[in-house]
Amino acid sequence: MPATIRDIRARTGLSVATISKYLNGGNVLPENRVKLQAAISELHYEVNEIARGLVTNKTKTVGVLVYSIESLFNGTLLKYIGEALRSLGYGMLICDSSEDEEVEAQSLRFLVNKKVDGIIVVPVADHSAFLKPARDAGIPVVLMDRSLMDEEHDCVKIDNRMAAFRAMRLLLDNRHEKIAVICSQVEYTGIQRYKGFLEAMEQAGLPVPAEYRKCGRHAMDFGYQSMKELLELNNRPTAVFMTNYEITLGAVMAVKESSFRCPEDISMLGFDDLILSKVVDPKMYMVVQPMREMSEKAVELLLERIENSREKKTGEKKFNEKKSEMPVEIIMGTRIQEGNSIRFLG
Amino acid sequence: MPATIRDIRARTGLSVATISKYLNGGNVLPENRVKLQAAISELHYEVNEIARGLVTNKTKTVGVLVYSIESLFNGTLLKYIGEALRSLGYGMLICDSSEDEEVEAQSLRFLVNKKVDGIIVVPVADHSAFLKPARDAGIPVVLMDRSLMDEEHDCVKIDNRMAAFRAMRLLLDNRHEKIAVICSQVEYTGIQRYKGFLEAMEQAGLPVPAEYRKCGRHAMDFGYQSMKELLELNNRPTAVFMTNYEITLGAVMAVKESSFRCPEDISMLGFDDLILSKVVDPKMYMVVQPMREMSEKAVELLLERIENSREKKTGEKKFNEKKSEMPVEIIMGTRIQEGNSIRFLG
DNA sequence: TCTTCGGAACGAACCGTTTCGCTCTGTTAT
């Protein structure tokens, strides 16, 4: 039903090859240019990406594999990734691994099978085995947020350990000593942040009793429950550090619900300011990641890899081939969202 | 690089046509079956969906166009839609319209251009003009959550007016009379729920003073702000009805932060229980939509439409053609999540 | 004037499938 390149030929008398050249920005006589432009708009011609894909072996689609599409963190990344891709004409095929390594491996195969040009992954597995199908098919992969243990990969993330370590300054400089942590221990990111926390405490010469260490799931209700327990301790901490958005949200709920006030009775330092700071009183101190920039960097890196792999196939050689073939880890900076959820202990 | 059907031919001596038939479940001699199966697994052959798509005009991909991928409501829908599609071998191409009609129209064209087999939309526009490209291309569309004003379309949703109306019973039966509402007026859903609220109040013969009507954006901070204002009124309401998740979340924050207690000082009735009820104390009364079932229904309906449109093209006629050609509106039931956020006013 | 050269257009092959129409078997009914 839709017009094809051959309809354009019938209309203009030009050959299929010439029309294709025009469509791809090649040199065509000015007079033919206008004829073509006219025919194209009259017939509402649009190139058939499928047919093009068959010969170029490109689908102008990238796969994005996240561990949970409903999590606000993933959702935010997806939004920015999607925008960046769209502006370049790329579609975004999304899979949700439901925090399950099995599903993740399966989804990756699915994406490979769909012949996406590249894949962005926020991984749940911590080793690279599940990426094999992509590697075999020559499909570039860029990781976000989390690295893998066994092998270096293209990756865009923050220095989680350092970010946590530095953020702890806020509490320590305000003379807090009894500091608890609520963190997730299931994924790379959470572990790193926990390490940063422990190092900061150790360096400050402060103990962290077992009941101050709440390590569990990456979930709002875990944060809620943990904070409740902390507030009920006889030896209550004066400050709590929370290492991700979901946990922070739950913990905030718990404090608000208690008779304790923040920051008078309990100081709070959270992670990943997504919307909370616009709403909650007092405004939270938070470690924030540049999610938009991270997404854009990931897309940029991925597309560069895609471009390179295409060139390699065609044997094309550029002298200004400055880009590395090696895995690149891009470490983004973080900043502290100022607030007044931390009390100065004189 | 990957094996093609011709490699299989070389290996088995069978013709391309026969191999294709086998791949699509056609009749092939048992002996050839085993030969084919062996060759396929040895060569790691997998059919090239692109090439197949070129001739079948199907991509096994559906587009999903939501108004905000980061909103938890959309995210939850996407999760279930994605699962349903995946189990049927379909990929999910996602676009975010950022609650902008212009972007929405553009995204729809993008999806059409990508030759998706069908499209699921949670629309932001309230008229059907933006769907024209899909209609022209013969691509089925199923709406979710929101209808359009000018025309009936395939749609899966709840009866928002009725759900709100019925939910109000909870407050009215508990003898509440000073009831405020915080709602979003920007989209179909919010308007309907607001209507339901007003009708319930009217039927109960209760007035709704202007300062009890908080109509604004579909956002957490709007809920937060509105609730704060309500609590500061001299003539404070005894109960508040909140008509979506974001607003409910914000409002809960505001109450928790105030010196007022729920339900002693203020009763609350929310909408869309996504996670809140697992965390917040007191447990909230909430109107809940069957989001999983809605998603599955939408996918089911869409795939049925896709199937039908394929048959129409091939002129295939089935006598058991029971399915309607007319637009179908599937109205799902809602239920009330019990809690104790509502006080009985003796 | 005769070559040389480069830009524009062209024809045809190709990408990896599906599908149409045909042939070739071997079985069943007459």
Place this chain on the structure above:
DNA sequence: ATAACAGAGCGAAACGGTTCGTTCCGAAGA
């Protein structure tokens, strides 16, 4: 014994583009 038929396999023509190698042309250089 023969006609009719069904099942399995085959070759070739699509599908709608890209691209390679070639031809054609006019302008520039010798």
